[in-house]
């Protein structure tokens with residue numbers, strides 16, 4: 001809560017500062033917890049539900065803690081045609097989590113995205129900032145271990 005207070009102390013009590021506040025909370029904490037949402041609402045004079053409505057409009061904001069490693073599995077058309085569903089199933093099996101979740105040990109977060117912009121390499125997977133193309137279910141575990 002101290003971190004949230006510190007963040008708020010640098011922002012005006014004005015609605016126009018809401019997005020910068022939310023960005024800074026996420027940057028420091030990795031996500032926007034409910035107490036930060038409420039504190040931001042109180043600070044800028046909005047209701048918590050209004051702030052939640054604004055925050056959920058932007059896909060960049062996260063509302064659950066994120067893992068140390070971020071796994072993004074593409075579910076776009078090109079990747080779908082090339083078998084991305086099997087890749088996603090293999091990731092979920094290997095990590096024991098579903099799309100949108102973080103592993104209990106806090107190591108991995110999994111999310112699906114509409115397109116990773118590398119359709120020619122379909123199916124595509126991104127772990128942290130590293131892009132993996134032409135992924136097969138058999139490669140998933142080695143990719144998650146950080147192997148090329």
Ligand code: FES
Pocket residue numbers: 074075076077078079080114115116117118119120122123124
């Ligand atoms: S559809 Fe998967 S990278 Fe574009």
